[in-house]
Amino acid sequence: MVSVTGALALLSAGLYLDGRTRLSRDLKFGVPGLRTKLWFQRLVNNNDISMYNRFDDQCLLRPFSVALVFEDHSYTWRDLELASNRMAHWYKSRGIGPKDRVAMFMTNSPLFVVSWLALLKIKAVAAFINNQIVGPVLLHSLKTANSQVLVFDYELRGALEESIQGIREIGYKTIVTVTPKEQVLSRFDEHLKEPEERFFDFMEWQQCSANGFPRASREDVVIGDAVALIYTSGTTGFPKAAVMDHGRCTLAISVWTGICNITEKDRTYDCLPLYHSAGAIIGIGQSWISGSSVVLARKFSTSGFWKDVREHEVTLIQYIGELCRYLVNTPEDPELDKVHKVRLMFGNGLRPDIWRKFQERFGVATVFESYTMSEATSALFNLTSGEDGAGAVGFRGPLVRAFQGGLRIVKVDLDTEELIKDKHGYCIECGPGETGELITLADSKKMENRFVGYYNQPKLSQAKLIQNAFVQGDQYMRTGDLLYRTKDNFWYFADRAGDTFRWKGENVSTAEVADTLGHVEGIASCTVYGVTVPGQDGRAGMVAVVLKDAYWEEDNDTLVISAPVDEAEGDVSAAPIATAVLRKLNERALHEFMDRLSLHASKRLPAYAIPRFVRICESELEITGTFKNKKVELKKEGFDVEKVQERLYWWTPKGCYVPFGRKQFEELHAGRARL
Template sequence: MVSLTSALALISAGLYLDGRVRLSRDLAFAIPGLKTKLWFEKQLIPNNDVSLYNRFDDQVQIRPYAIALVFENQSYTWKGLEIASNKMAHWYQAQGIQPKDRVAMFMTNSPLFIISWLALLKIKAVAAFINNQISGPVLIHSLKTANAQLLVFDHELIEVLYESIEGIREMGYRLFTLTPKEQVLAFDEQRKEDGRFYEFMEWRQCSAEGYSRDTRRDVVIGDAVALIYTSGTTGFPKAAVMDHGRCTLATSVWAGICKITEKDRTYDCLPLYHSAGGTWISGSTVVLSRKFSTSSFWNEVRDQDVTMIQYIGELCRYLIHAPEDPRDKNHKVRLMFGNGMRPDVWRKFQQRFGVETVFESYTMSEATSALFNLTSGDDGAGAVGTFQQGLRIVKVDLDTEELIKDKNGYCIECDYGETGELITLADNKTSQTRYIGYYNQPKLSNAKLIQNAFEEGDQYMRTGDLLYRTKDHFWYFADRAGDTFRWKGENVSTAEVADTLGHVDGITSCTVYGVTIPGKDGRAGMAAIVLKDEYWEIPIKQKKEIEKSIRLINERAVQEFVDRLGRHAAKRLPPYAIPRFIRICEGELEITGTFKNKKVELRKEGFDLSKVRERLYWWTPQGYQRFGARENEVILAGRARL
């Protein structure tokens, strides 16, 4: 499966072919891009055949009884999924769902997620993929944004819904569970007294009659296939509109670049509310996992003869920190694809697990373009892509996050090696650069746009991400604009610092952020670090009245680690970028569904001893030393040498 957020700029054939750029790499992108562009514009559009569901139907006609999906050792054919989705589509229509109506899906990974989405696509309705990790006000906000008629959900999420049921009812939602009735009744006895607040989605008894392609001839490229919410690392999630045109183009070019065929088997353990079926183009098999698990990941990959794996965020970091296994390279994986793999993990992962090729991409749900990097060695390892037309890196004031303009009021493009904000062409003059923005949030959508960026009449979208490019035309992710901070008059990239610290043995995960120091300008760096298990003794229980357990730290081992960390930071980082504080976390860092660290609470707590109960260290001329009440008094008195 490929993320629906992969909007492909390369189909406009904006390539930079000269002696300094690898011709074979460009051609690997260009040929699939040009083929798809011709197929889309010369065949699909003239024949009113742009519906993404039709790509699934193509495979049903070609290979009806081939395996399309594997989930928990059960296989589903293309024809089987079609019949199931026909029944569910009839059920949706019986509930009054019409074309362009929205249905909120609050579900975990399972075949039912895919069947529900297929059912909505074939009747031209729109699924709103609600993050199954959210609750309370964030859940209410997401449902309010979707403004749907129905909310369908997995029964295992019932408690989250129960906590917010009054707010959900006020919005007029009807609630249905997709979990079979007989299974639900075995676990829902406790709510009989209060009355059940949902109905059962009894779709299996509905007609299996199919839907003619003619019923989708009025689907156009801008019609929505789904609402996909941003991960919400800060603030409430926003719903990005993914449309038929962009999704068809993205999945087709992805399949072409990666040379995917019906013989491939793709392993996907990422949340389906952020991903969707690129295999509908290639006809390959998806091996779907309920969720990511470090301990079971490679066993499932081996057992299912997987040839490709999808990654995102810190997934690869978790895997390389798992205990080594003699079978680490015993698999059939030829390629991994995704986004967010940091440079300090990239080559370690390839070398340990023997995965030859990486297809890294950079994109955003709402962006009009993307970057891509297909590499099999050191050349380009760590880069998010190479040059693409319609993308610019421009100068930005990191304190105010305002774009820096020249004397004529135009943006200033960054030089090689200079970090700036990435902006993408959003002129709506071609199908590839259309800007759709966020659903039901026009102010937020317009706030992302800048007019007259380089000339009168042009329009670009601000990504809020900081990148830089090198003279060999590789582009690298630096940081989120809001995460980069200033200290000692210099700009500090949290991603760069985290990558550097990530090379220190003993770290399982690490996130870096800036904290305010009384009487000091800017923000000082702070790193929250999760150590490997060998740094902890056997957990013990506190007093009986305190239920949670605490972990006893191995004092000698941790002191050795902190000393080593200090030496590494002093050697590898500029003085101003060395984190002034270290927080040793007793548990895992809180992450989003796409494995992005949530820094907001960590940043709020800072080094406040009334809020932070975990062990802290601070930077001194002798390296990292324990931080406590006395050291805090020195900072508050303005005597600290930070």
């Protein structure tokens, strides 16, 4: 029998050991991970891998419990099942079958969830189209989906109508709105139109059969079959459609549910856009595993956030870092700030300087921060309730590393974006405290490390991979993100490498923005990059523009270049040896250009992708040996008026560019101006 003294000694030793190794933290990830692997293998063995079956499980367990709450209306699991049955029959009547794609251009609503479920149950694939894109980017996304059917919310018709000819030309034969017909026809701009005047039809799915589809019809679904196509702004070009498959999605939501200990008693608040994997796969999908209720918001609102959370007795909130910053910056309300039932918040991108402020002000005990990508082969997790690990995107103790290997931080040249190799041609892993690019093992033989890539874009998929990274025959995926780790096994996000940055919770492709702005008359060349802004998450877009010669005129002053003076020889009368004609901008032409740029940006770019700053360059942009613009110095100088002697403009809330000078610079740093 162990004495009291001995027990205390063992306890002290255990606490000391845990403090050194953080074994208890490791177990929070390792145990759910192991449990998920065993459960997942049983699903594979039983041909039960379809993600829709997880929803079906909840319908059988709790048909009349609340599954979804939206704008004060509650929907039971049975409600969603019957509605999605009807819509599935409508899709089948239009010839949609297994592996066919359907483009969904929709906002957050129960109809988004119903449409997705309908397609899942008939083994078809939803392509979630970002509802903020327009013009060429929208056409590209629709073309990539390789579908003939487009369903949309009526409120988004403007973007479709503008590009309708192009949409027809790329093969879309069926364009229907899910918005109820009576609601559309009640509008002044529609009720007078004849049917042939509309570019769309109505999806009158409510009249279809409510009969379900047998579970046996999905036994042929395999782990690599797509759950959805979700578009991501990669390092180059237009958006790419990442294939979210049944295997990876089921594993992800199961791990999330296990680590957060989500049960049927929980209510999760999801105000993130459902066209992203965070809002849909995690926010909605976790409820299909746990049986919890989802309180869905049409969009994020600082004024409505806590009101919804309190009113619907929410216990879990989903976030992105930008969302938390907005909430922290709202006026404090000591009487209401901590009046809620939230026990945990989960998401990604929570900045270290906001992390503890948010927890302390709003009284949210636990944060589950994660790092992943739609196309990633692995993920990082950090679950913390105090100071220890606040700000880290992941914790990787020995237990986690044993079950989830294959994440490395390696040295990279920030100018060329090339990985730095050793004398044998292998990547060099960074030590603790060193910042480098995160790469993740891409092993097709292992379920947890499979790289699926981008739909219908094999070259772009291959470009994400590197072979022989550490040994001959291995393969890793480049994330394009810079991270560092500490000696105590915490991993921190440092920055985004390459041509993508994050702003307003969205990934912005600099190549996409530069290509769009390059069509503005007057631009000879331009390059886009992200710059840090005091008090803001992510990076704001900035574009450096070189104008055509027509926008310049000769200055009356002339630059005189003289020969060096040799005072030792007493020669102080050296004559000028050359002159150079100075140029200055034509103010009227520049003003007209900025007006055109403002109009083009507002019409052709999503709000989050519009560059917040413009720099008018007086010389050509520097390029690398591979003809890429050098952005390192441009990023360092940003919009600092002490470092930039060229014209600067910034985007105002009025939707146009105006001159940016010292006064505006000081206001921005003082937090008196908003972007």
